[in-house]
Amino acid sequence: MSATIPIEITVNGRLRALEVAPHHTLLEVLRDDLQLTGTKECCLVGECGACTVSMDGRIVDSCLVLAVEADGTAVTTVEGLAGDGRLNPLQQAFLDSGAAQCGFCIPGQLMAAHDLLARVPHPTVVEVQEGLAGNLCRCAGYQQITEAVLATAEAADR
Amino acid sequence: MHTFSYARPGTLAEAVALLDAYGPDARLLAGGTDLVIRLRDGTLRPSVVIDLKRIAELRPAIREDAGWLTISATTVMTDVAADARVRRHFPALVEAAAVVGSVQIRNRATLAGNVCNASPAADTAPPLLVYGAEVVAAGPAGTRPIPIAEFFVRSGETTLARGELVAAIELPVPRRRMGAVHLRRTRRRGHDLASVTLCCGVDEAGVTRLAYGSVGPRPVLVVDESGVLADRAAPEAAKTAILERMFADASPSPRSMRASPEYRLAMLRVLGRRALRIAIERLAAGE
Numbered sequence: 001m002s003a004t005i006p007i008e009i010t011v012n013g014r015l016r017a018l019e020v021a022p023h024h025t026l027l028e029v030l031r032d033d034l035q036l037t038g039t040k041e042c043c044l045v046g047e048c049g050a051c052t053v054s055m056d057g058r059i060v061d062s063c064l065v066l067a068v069e070a071d072g073t074a075v076t077t078v079e080g081l082a083g084d085g086r087l088n089p090l091q092q093a094f095l096d097s098g099a100a101q102c103g104f105c106i107p108g109q110l111m112a113a114h115d116l117l118a119r120v121p122h123p124t125v126v127e128v129q130e131g132l133a134g135n136l137c138r139c140a141g142y143q144q145i146t147e148a149v150l151a152t153a154e155a156a157d158r
Numbered sequence: 159m160h161t162f163s164y165a166r167p168g169t170l171a172e173a174v175a176l177l178d179a180y181g182p183d184a185r186l187l188a189g190g191t192d193l194v195i196r197l198r199d200g201t202l203r204p205s206v207v208i209d210l211k212r213i214a215e216l217r218p219a220i221r222e223d224a225g226w227l228t229i230s231a232t233t234v235m236t237d238v239a240a241d242a243r244v245r246r247h248f249p250a251l252v253e254a255a256a257v258v259g260s261v262q263i264r265n266r267a268t269l270a271g272n273v274c275n276a277s278p279a280a281d282t283a284p285p286l287l288v289y290g291a292e293v294v295a296a297g298p299a300g301t302r303p304i305p306i307a308e309f310f311v312r313s314g315e316t317t318l319a320r321g322e323l324v325a326a327i328e329l330p331v332p333r334r335r336m337g338a339v340h341l342r343r344t345r346r347r348g349h350d351l352a353s354v355t356l357c358c359g360v361d362e363a364g365v366t367r368l369a370y371g372s373v374g375p376r377p378v379l380v381v382d383e384s385g386v387l388a389d390r391a392a393p394e395a396a397k398t399a400i401l402e403r404m405f406a407d408a409s410p411s412p413r414s415m416r417a418s419p420e421y422r423l424a425m426l427r428v429l430g431r432r433a434l435r436i437a438i439e440r441l442a443a444g445e
Contacts (some may be wrong), residue, residue, distance in 0.1 A: 046260075058236070066164070
């Protein structure tokens, strides 16, 4: 009944072959099996967005995805945003704007913001708020987070 | 989460056979945005979870054929809202699909799942009722259409029989020009469940269809064929009398956390009138 199932996921560009239990979520596999602890566990009901990752180019709450469902997909976590030891411009903008207070929600915020800018390169404030509506910040750093996203969009033109 | 076995059928027949064999011990998985929560909190303890996402017959996600648009069971809200055919023929469904949950939720949650979950607050239910959608139920004896108005029983309960699953939602492309809108009231903007969710459609023959949810055990459809509501010149008193009869089926729960019955009934009237006005404007503008 609870036998493990072999799956393959490309995580941050690297193909990973895993044996997962059917009741383990993508979030658990990322954190516990792959030690990618940037993705956070928080509400576990799809409201806070702390566990946001990108799966085949679309952001999802990884706490609501069974690991077996991710079989054959390409997943990007917050660890996949920076490259060659350099921060992604969005990450740098979060730092510059003071968008991270306690920091717990930031990996999810970054993944949602990254997704937003890929779909809407020049978002309005309302579009940023809507794009990040699935990500809660209990420090209420929304203004700085919004500023960081807008600044990244603006800087991309220069 | 307790353990279960996982099945990933490749055909509809395999899925139906599994569902028939396991009965209530099986749960269907499409987007999982409701299911996984309840697997985790233990309110559901199936012995098998049947994932529908690799079923060949459920592709393509959306197709148009002989005056009907068919949205397969595994089609997510993001794709419903982005589809050009849905946008052209069913704009109020687009408006509803675009406010379900968050981006993350809409990328996983399916239209069929929203319907099968049978939440009275399901945002896509009112437009599906207004547009006269049918649920395609697949079971051991074959498939049958269920008019959406006969589908909902109460929260979590539908008229699906044992061994049946929803293979698709079908929408008849309106033959008459129609103006329609979806509106809702939530505690906060963004990601929240509706305190009132509502859709109004007015067609060129003067028929007004109004559907509302989150104000009773199931979403309700009411129709005015008198032409009075659709007539901008009709006396206000006559409209009010008809609207009051249309709202008579609302019976909001006094135990809900989201809003009091008094507030919901007041907002139902406000949103109902607003939606009627917008639907008439859209019909006139040809939107």
